[in-house]
Amino acid sequence: xxxxxxxxxxxxxxxxxxxxxxxxxxxxxxxxxxxxxxxxxxxxxxxxxxxxxxxxxxxxxxxxxxxxxxxxxxxxxxxxxxxxxxxxxxxxxxxxxxxxxxxxxxxxxxxxxxxxxxxxxxxxxxxxxxxxxxxxxxxxxxxxxxxxxxxxxxxxxxxxxxxxxxxxxxxxxxxxxxxxxxxxxxxxxxxxxxxxxxxxxxxxxxxxxxxxxxxxxxxxxx
Numbered sequence: 001x002x003x004x005x006x007x008x009x010x011x012x013x014x015x016x017x018x019x020x021x022x023x024x025x026x027x028x029x030x031x032x033x034x035x036x037x038x039x040x041x042x043x044x045x046x047x048x049x050x051x052x053x054x055x056x057x058x059x060x061x062x063x064x065x066x067x068x069x070x071x072x073x074x075x076x077x078x079x080x081x082x083x084x085x086x087x088x089x090x091x092x093x094x095x096x097x098x099x100x101x102x103x104x105x106x107x108x109x110x111x112x113x114x115x116x117x118x119x120x121x122x123x124x125x126x127x128x129x130x131x132x133x134x135x136x137x138x139x140x141x142x143x144x145x146x147x148x149x150x151x152x153x154x155x156x157x158x159x160x161x162x163x164x165x166x167x168x169x170x171x172x173x174x175x176x177x178x179x180x181x182x183x184x185x186x187x188x189x190x191x192x193x194x195x196x197x198x199x200x201x202x203x204x205x206x207x208x209x210x211x212x213x214x215x216x217x218x219x220x221x222x
Contacts, residue, residue, distance in 0.1 A: 080109025085148035126156035150221035158217035
């Protein structure tokens, strides 16, 4: 009987020890899931000719590749990725780590190159992203995204809206028009009370939802 008790106690101790080891491994994995690094060759191969076209004036060395944990709309942990300007890399790591700790929902966070650097396609998929060498919508000047200094967050639910002088309305993504009405209540809407808004503003980012001539509710830039 005593032997059985001893064996049972030892078995429980082993199980508890293994459980503790697994929790430590998971904790280390999460801690290592928020990383900033120079653009790896494999990542640059994905970018070349897409978000990083031949005419790109931003040096590869001026950009950083981030690996980030986030919670999806399914409530599960996902590993995301962003390319950003090196000057804001650490700030973005801090912001997204805090959003992760708050279990803030971000549906997906893949490089825009997975969508052929097509902004409309990426927004329709509600993909959050940062760097893409392109011009401002409807203008000739380069976007803050072209410098890796802007983040679009949950863009399908936080669309871009502009009303032209001729009365024409531009909505991007085009199928997200109903989310331009910010008086409505719906999930994933960024407002001035939203944790993401507060964190980005804390670190000096401007919010496109506060602009006068256009509204870009997904957009945070420096």
